[in-house]
Amino acid sequence: MSDVLAVEELRFSYRGSRRAAVKGVSFAITPGEVFGFLGPNGAGKSTTQGVLTRLLNGYGGRVEVLGRPLDGWGPDYYERIGVSFELPASFGKLTARENLEAFASLYSVATENPIELLERLDLGDAADMRVRNFSKGMQMRLNLARALLHRPDVLFLDEPTSGLDPVHAAQVRAVIRAQADEGRTVFLTTHDMHTAEELCDRVAFIIDGRIAELDSPRALKLAHGARTVTVEHLLNGEVRREDFALEGLGDNSRFLDLLRSDRVETIHSREASLDDVFTAVTGSSL
Numbered sequence: 001m002s003d004v005l006a007v008e009e010l011r012f013s014y015r016g017s018r019r020a021a022v023k024g025v026s027f028a029i030t031p032g033e034v035f036g037f038l039g040p041n042g043a044g045k046s047t048t049q050g051v052l053t054r055l056l057n058g059y060g061g062r063v064e065v066l067g068r069p070l071d072g073w074g075p076d077y078y079e080r081i082g083v084s085f086e087l088p089a090s091f092g093k094l095t096a097r098e099n100l101e102a103f104a105s106l107y108s109v110a111t112e113n114p115i116e117l118l119e120r121l122d123l124g125d126a127a128d129m130r131v132r133n134f135s136k137g138m139q140m141r142l143n144l145a146r147a148l149l150h151r152p153d154v155l156f157l158d159e160p161t162s163g164l165d166p167v168h169a170a171q172v173r174a175v176i177r178a179q180a181d182e183g184r185t186v187f188l189t190t191h192d193m194h195t196a197e198e199l200c201d202r203v204a205f206i207i208d209g210r211i212a213e214l215d216s217p218r219a220l221k222l223a224h225g226a227r228t229v230t231v232e233h234l235l236n237g238e239v240r241r242e243d244f245a246l247e248g249l250g251d252n253s254r255f256l257d258l259l260r261s262d263r264v265e266t267i268h269s270r271e272a273s274l275d276d277v278f279t280a281v282t283g284s285s286l
Contacts, residue, residue: 002030002031002067003028003029003030003064004029004030004031004033004065004066004153004154004185005028005029005035005052005063005064005065005066005154005185005187006028006029006062006063006064007025007026007027007028007048007052007061007062007063008026008061008062008063009024009025009026009060009061009062010022010024010025010026010048010051010059010060010061010062010063011023011024011025011059011060011061012047012048012051012056012058012059012060014047020209021044021047021209022044022047022048022051022059022209023044023208023209023210024061024209024210025044025048025061025206025209025210025211026061026211027204027211027214029185029187030185031183031184031185032180032181032182032183032184032185033180033185033186033201033202034176034177034180034186034188034199034200034201035185035186035187035188035200035201035202035203035204036188036189036190036196036199036200036202036203036204036217037049037187037188037189037203037204037206038189038190038191038193038196038203038204038205038206038278039205039206039207039282040207040282043206043207043208043209043282044206044208044209044210045189045206046158046189048206049156049158049187049189051063051070052065052070052156052187053081053083053156054070054073054077065077065080065081065154066080066153066154079107079108079109079150079152080152080153080154081152081153081154081155081156082146082147082148082149082150082152082154082155082156083147083155083156084143084144084146084147084155084156084157084158084160085143085158086140086158086159086162088131088134088136088139088140088142088143089143089146090131090139090142090143090146091131092130092131092132093130093131093132094130094131095127095128095129095130095131096114096118096123096126096127096128096129096131096134096142096145097114097115097118097127097128099131099142099146100114100117100118100145100146100149101114103146103149104149104150107149107150109150109151110150110151111149111150111151112148112149112150112151114127114145114149115127117145117148117149118142118145120145120175121141121142121144121145121171121172121175122141122168122171123138123141123142123145126138135163136162136163137163137164137165137168139163140160140161140162140163140164140172141164141168141172143160144157144160144172144175144176148175148179152184153184153185154184154185154186154187155176155179155184155185155186155187156187157176157186157187157188157189157190158189158190159189159190159191159192160172160176160188160190160195161173161190161192161195162192169192169195173195173198173199176188176199177199180199180201186199188200193273193274193275193278194274196217196274197217197273197274200216200217201216202214202215202216202217203215203216203217203220203274205277205278205281205282207281207282212281212282213277213281217274217277220274220277220281221271221272221273221274221276221277222272224272224276224277224280224281225271225272225273225276225277225280226245226246226272227245227246227247227269227270227271227272228243228244228245228246228269228270229243229244229246229249229255229267229268229269229270230242230243230244230266230267230268230269230270231243231244231255231258231264231266231267232264232265232266232267233258233261233263233264233265234263234265235263239265242254242258243270246269
């Protein structure tokens with residue numbers, strides 16, 4: 001299976017800066033994969049995405065997209081990739097339908113039906129509303145609709161669930177997963193670890209311009225977290241909480257004593273989350 005996106009020793013420095021923003025980043029992404037690019041602010045996520053979307057020039061290293069060197073692409077590159085940034089990118093005086101029709105006119109390839117695309121993102125009822133009256137969540141969903149409009153092979157998504165309520169966030173995740181299931185490749189940058197954990201086949205953590213960890217969410221959670229059991233129990237009328245390592249739990253005398261008492265309120269197991277991995281890898285919390 002050929003890589004859709006291959007990056008080797010990517011380096012980038014902003015003009016006038018003594019410090020490189022990206023310092024030898026390497027990874028490859030396959031067709032239909034959702035690849036998460038995670039890390040704290042200032043780590044190099046946006047710079048890497050800027051290079052891959054051809055917004056930043058003058059990089060070092062090798063980058064190939066869809067089997068062609070990045071610098072070998074012309075304007076046709078933007079008919080093969082879809083981009084959705086965190087900030088709204090639409091014409092406020094136009095309606096949602098008019099926005100998509102305007103963008104569709106820029107492509108030489110076949111595009112999605114604007115109304116069907118808006119309905120897929122729960123914006124059908126707002127198709128003829130001026131976008132300046134949209135909430136941030138509605139604008140974010142319109143951003144995604146615009147990125148999907150021309151059926152691109154590769155999607156670059158930056159914080160696609162930002163500003164969304166839980167229902168619409170789940171809906172957006174389902175739409176993104178459907179794109180991957182159809183064979184499209186997704187490069188996802190986000191601080192939303194729930195979205196990354198639910199969607200991503202693999203994630204890379206970038207710190208100070210370098211990739212510190214790269215693996216599946218499950219493998220990273222197993223490597224960086226301990227499975228525990230939490231017991232909430234009553235002590236002198238107050239609820240107390242105690243955590244026990246899952247390994248050897250059946251021989252833990254304190255745990256067994258609690259089970260024999262009538263003071264236990266709740267028992268539940270806990271595995272490491274991607275938030276825990278983020279903290280362990282980056283040394284900071286979200």
